[in-house]
Amino acid sequence: MRIVVTGGMGDLGSRVVRLLVEQGHEAVPASRRTGLDLTTGAGLEAALAGADALVHCADDPSQGDFVTVYGTRRLADAAAARGVHLVHVSIVGIDDHPMAYxxxxxxxxxxxxxxGGPATVLRATQFHSLTAFFARTLTKGPVTFTVGDTAFQPVxxxxxxxxxxELALGPRPTAYARATDVAGPDVLSLVEVARxxxxxxxxxxxxxxRVPPVGRLMHAYAESRTVPPPGSADVGGRTFAEWLATQPARLTGR
Ligand SMILES: NC(=O)c1ccc[n+]([C@@H]2O[C@H](COP(=O)([O-])OP(=O)(O)OC[C@H]3O[C@@H](n4cnc5c(N)ncnc54)[C@H](OP(=O)(O)O)[C@@H]3O)[C@@H](O)[C@H]2O)c1
Structure with missing residues (x-):
């Protein structure tokens, strides 16, 4: 199959590309580096030519609505017009979360x-690297600041x-569908992650x-709303500790 992966040179997208290629498929990364700009739609026609499926991993939270909302809609419209299965990655717990992103x-x-096209949305929890970044950001010297007992289930x-x-290679749905959410094996408090x-x-x-929650955003974190309810997600992959053991002593980036 020929599968276009937006953001195919980013953290997640490059892994999707590698896995597809390992399984003998043609995986085509598409992003600004290859001539696709989702903020304008430039390169969209060319990027989708001959695609059997599309995995959408491109995003840029610093651009407000422009990539995340409008760029995704632009891509979804183009995929729907061609009947191409769009597989989109989203985030667990966003139904009632005040965080702007x-x-x-x-x-x-x-x-x-x-x-209105065939599409599958997969929600995932925070990646291990991002969870570690949160813990590092909220740790000043030997002190970790946390709102209530904020926890994550990093993946x-x-x-x-x-x-x-797997979703891109699987059957094309007839309409919009949500896949079962995915999460990692353990729920960890922010303080435990920092430790x-x-x-x-x-x-x-x-x-x-522990800072008491003030305002909607802090309450959302204190209630750990991005942790999936027990039994609602497919759980798998390495634990946070197993992932951490493969990382350099001093973590960088997110
Ligand atoms: N990190 C997490 O914990 C987490 C958890 C759940 C879901 N997700 C989702 O996973 C997705 C990928 O995250 P990631 O960490 O892999 O991101 P990333 O490493 O920043 O990669 C995103 C890619 O998007 C491309 N891009 C940015 N602006 C673009 C534009 N205007 N047009 C076309 N391509 C553009 C960039 O490539 P160019 O520079 O070449 O354009 C970049 O390589 C996001 O949708 C995110 O919401 C992340």
Whole structure:
């Protein structure tokens, strides 16, 4: 099959491309580096030519609505017009979350549904690398600041990539569909994540300072709304600790 992967040179997309190629398929990365700009639609026709399926991993949260919402809708309309199966990656727990990016991801899903073509949306929890980034950002010296008992159920990016590849290679749905959410094997408090990250570089456990939630956003985090309800997600991939063991002592990036 010929499968176009938007954001195919990004963190998630490059893993999808690799997995598809390993399985003998033609995987075509599409992003600004290859001439596709979702903010304008430039290169969209060429990118979709001959595609049997499309995995949408391109995004740029710094661009507000332009890539996440409008770019996704543009892509969904183009895929629907061609009857191409669009497989889209979204985020667990965004139905009622005030974080601006999560609200945009929800509108992106709604745009895909409105486009009316065959589409599958897979929601994933935070990747291990992003969860570690959150913990590092909220740790100042030996102190970790947390809202209530904020927790995550981080997932291995490779596990998400494998599910996206599987969906793209699987049967094309007749309309919009949601796949079962995916999550990693363990629920960890932010403080526990910070402890693991610090231990990984030989530092002592952090002291936790719990800030009471003020406002809708802090309440959403205190309630750990991005952790899927028990039994609702397919759980798999490496644990956070297993992933961390493969990383350099000093983590960088997100
Ligand atoms: N990180 C997480 O924890 C997490 C959890 C759940 C779901 N997700 C979802 O996973 C997806 C991929 O995340 P990621 O971490 O792999 O992102 P990433 O590494 O930043 O890759 C995104 C790619 O999008 C492309 N892109 C950006 N702007 C574009 C534009 N205007 N037109 C076309 N392509 C554009 C970029 O390639 P060029 O620079 O070549 O354009 C980039 O390589 C996102 O939709 C995100 O919401 C992430």
């Amino acid at each position: 999560y609200r945009r991801k929800l509108r992106a899903e709604q745009g895909i549904q409105a486009a 291995d990016t490779d596990f998400v990539a494998a599910r996206l590849a 693991l990250v610090r231990a990984h570089r030989g530092a002592s456990a952090p002291r936790a300072i």
